Amino acid sequence: MQDTPPLQVESLTPEPGAARLVMTGELDYTTAQDASAEVAKTLAEGVDVLEFDLAGLNFIDSSGMAVVMNAYSDAEERGTAFRIVALTPYLRHLIEVVALDDVLDLPG
Amino acid sequence: MKGAAGSADLVPDLVAALLEGSGEGIVLCDADGVVTLANAAAARLVPGVEPCLPAPAPLDSVPSAPEGRTVIHGGRAIRIRAKAVSGGRLAWYLTDLSAARRTEFLLEAGRRLSASLNPHRCARAATELGAEFLSDMAIVLLPPTSRRRMEWVRAVSGRYGPEEGALPAAAAAEVPGLTDALAGLRHGVAGQQDPGGAPDWLLPEGFGPAGHLLVLPLPGNGVPAGAIALARRAGRPPFDDDDQMMARDLATRAGAAISAASLFREQSTINAILTGDLLPPELPEIEGMRVAGRLRASQQAGAIGGDFYDVYLPDAAPDSGIVERPPLVILGDVCGKGARAAVLAGQVRHSLRTLLLLESRPDRLLELLNRSLLASPSPNSFVTMILAALRTAPGDHVLVDLAVAGHPAPLVLRRDGTVEEVAVRGSILGALKKISLWPVTLDLAPGEVCLLYSDGITEAFGGPSGREMFGEERLREALATCAGMPVEALVERLEQLSTEWLGGGPGGGGQQDDRALLAVRAGTGRTETS
Numbered sequence: 001m002q003d004t005p006p007l008q009v010e011s012l013t014p015e016p017g018a019a020r021l022v023m024t025g026e027l028d029y030t031t032a033q034d035a036s037a038e039v040a041k042t043l044a045e046g047v048d049v050l051e052f053d054l055a056g057l058n059f060i061d062s063s064g065m066a067v068v069m070n071a072y073s074d075a076e077e078r079g080t081a082f083r084i085v086a087l088t089p090y091l092r093h094l095i096e097v098v099a100l101d102d103v104l105d106l107p108g
Numbered sequence: 109m110k111g112a113a114g115s116a117d118l119v120p121d122l123v124a125a126l127l128e129g130s131g132e133g134i135v136l137c138d139a140d141g142v143v144t145l146a147n148a149a150a151a152r153l154v155p156g157v158e159p160c161l162p163a164p165a166p167l168d169s170v171p172s173a174p175e176g177r178t179v180i181h182g183g184r185a186i187r188i189r190a191k192a193v194s195g196g197r198l199a200w201y202l203t204d205l206s207a208a209r210r211t212e213f214l215l216e217a218g219r220r221l222s223a224s225l226n227p228h229r230c231a232r233a234a235t236e237l238g239a240e241f242l243s244d245m246a247i248v249l250l251p252p253t254s255r256r257r258m259e260w261v262r263a264v265s266g267r268y269g270p271e272e273g274a275l276p277a278a279a280a281a282e283v284p285g286l287t288d289a290l291a292g293l294r295h296g297v298a299g300q301q302d303p304g305g306a307p308d309w310l311l312p313e314g315f316g317p318a319g320h321l322l323v324l325p326l327p328g329n330g331v332p333a334g335a336i337a338l339a340r341r342a343g344r345p346p347f348d349d350d351d352q353m354m355a356r357d358l359a360t361r362a363g364a365a366i367s368a369a370s371l372f373r374e375q376s377t378i379n380a381i382l383t384g385d386l387l388p389p390e391l392p393e394i395e396g397m398r399v400a401g402r403l404r405a406s407q408q409a410g411a412i413g414g415d416f417y418d419v420y421l422p423d424a425a426p427d428s429g430i431v432e433r434p435p436l437v438i439l440g441d442v443c444g445k446g447a448r449a450a451v452l453a454g455q456v457r458h459s460l461r462t463l464l465l466l467e468s469r470p471d472r473l474l475e476l477l478n479r480s481l482l483a484s485p486s487p488n489s490f491v492t493m494i495l496a497a498l499r500t501a502p503g504d505h506v507l508v509d510l511a512v513a514g515h516p517a518p519l520v521l522r523r524d525g526t527v528e529e530v531a532v533r534g535s536i537l538g539a540l541k542k543i544s545l546w547p548v549t550l551d552l553a554p555g556e557v558c559l560l561y562s563d564g565i566t567e568a569f570g571g572p573s574g575r576e577m578f579g580e581e582r583l584r585e586a587l588a589t590c591a592g593m594p595v596e597a598l599v600e601r602l603e604q605l606s607t608e609w610l611g612g613g614p615g616g617g618g619q620q621d622d623r624a625l626l627a628v629r630a631g632t633g634r635t636e637t638s
Contacts, residue, residue: 029445061621062414062443066488069539098492098514098536099544 007031009038018049020085024056027064035067043074050075055086065094072104081105133186133202137163139195153186153202167200178205184350185209206350213241213354221365225372228261232270234326234336234362235263242347242355243338245315248326248362250334251290252277258290264312275309282307285323289335292325298352299324303339310337317342322355326363333367379447388417388624394435396500400595401439401626402603404564414442414449415562415622418457420464433468433497434509439560439626440493441515443538448486455484456491470495470511471547474537478513481538490538494518494560498628504554506630511547513537516566519584520550521557521598525591527584530558554631557595559587564621565602570610578609595629 007025014020019042027035042050050071057064068084075082083105087095095101127134133150135157137143146157156164166179167188176189185205193199220233231248238246247262256277263270280286284305285295295301303318311318319342326333336359340347347355388403401417417439423430438460442452456477463476473495481489492514499507510518514536520528534545552558561583568578586605590598602625 062441062490062492063445063488065536066443066490069490069536070488073539097516097533098539099533100514100535100539102544103535103540 009035017047019047020051020053022053026059027057027067028059028061029063032063032067039071043078043080047080049081052084053086054084054091055088057088060091135167135200137198139197150202153204210354217358217361221361225369227366227369227373230365230369231261235261235270237358238338239263239265242351244341245312245339247337248334251332262312283310286335289323289325290332292332294325319344320346322347324355324359326359326366328363328367333363389419391419392421397498397506398595398629400599402599404623414453415564415624416440416453417624417626430465431468434499437496437626438493439624440491441562443488443490452489470497470509471545474511474513474545478537478543490536492536504631506552508550508558510550511545516563519559519587521587521591523553523555525588527588552630557627557629560626562624564623565606568606568610578606595627599625599627
């Protein structure tokens, strides 16, 4: 059995005014709500920049993609910059499939 | 208040308090048979017992023996054990067997009523408990259905298995207090009714006349869950206070169980209806081509997935204002699982059906759908989909106008067995105010196939290790082996390969997502070469 929760979200402050959420594990139907709550909490703190580090995700489904898309649109609405600072090749592929690669700020 | 207080000079306060707190009745008398001590439980069970008075009946008649004797006193079954103590004194210990019966009843009721999530089985358990512990006959009447019928379940003491049936709802008025009970109200003193007023249908055949009748509501979750009637034959003792209390316990517990089971059944029905909205349609014949589809829903309980496909034939009699258009096939995937996903998929399919009355271009249709999804009040209204308008062209060719929104691009199987991914892409729907779409038109020669699929196919985890994704490369290779196959056989083969992939791993396909496939093959299968 698993001892660790399926998804862990760590909140870092890489520089003043910025928040970086480091997600590790599975971002899916069962964990999306927790992740969304963490995003909402971070945005409510009034940061200028919201960053996602998704390099530690070993699974993501459509509900997980929804967390990323909602973060993008919620941040845009508040005038908060949103960027993904790290991601897996698979996630990059998914973002290309849903054609969000020209909209989202992805690492080069 | 009598009891241990009268013996305060005999025993220290602490011992008096201990005796007073005992649930078992304790009476002590001296060698002359005069009571010197009686605790509260004893005074309750045998109201005549008082210090300084001779021990009353039934205590005086109980011989000193370890097994004691069970007597009926004041409507209660009491086990009385007499024991000689020092100095010629005698002690009596009194156990209320009616209370033991209630404890046993409560345990049984809890066990049996919680054993099922089927309202009928809960009703059966309630009647059996009633007939076993409380009465000669118990009948549960479930709330009237939309067809103005009420179902009943009846159990009789000593007969095996309850009987069941249905009656016109109007028959409830024939039983005194039943109409009120079905409305959730208790009628009369503690639900007691005139047994002479019971109609023939209430009692089983050969039961004889009822002497006592209790009719109680089964309180449900907001709405009444039905009613229960308990009857004892003429000549049997009436329902006393304890019986009435137990009957109310039974009604409360049965009501909660039936109402929970009904909710569960309703939920299952709703799930089935919603899943029905996701079910693929029968694929119609389209002139000049063959279409086949497969949809395998996720096997996970409560996780209705969001894959769907559909075919929209042109309006049979286009009117003024209704656009003329070729047949359209779609395949899509809505975000999330469960009832919400099913509702969203249903909305998308119905919205599209309406939009198609006024618009025929696939890319324009996707833009309109995106706007409607953005305006949707429900969160996570994200949808990926492919629209493919199918036009026949000379030489048995089919021209496919493709628009893709956030969905894996279709694959094409050419006549020579090569497989291409169609260069078409576009943004997922429901996320962005302005979506980008790059639609294309695909030319299928006779025998060539365009395959639409959902990510459940390529993302199926399995294989030899059980942890590997099926992936696009394997799907392409599999498709390449299908050259020349009828389109029905082609989707069947691909589905089978994907199922085998899932089944290969140690997970046995437990984690699987929905998997959808839809294939269009140009030509009718006779004219093309392969």
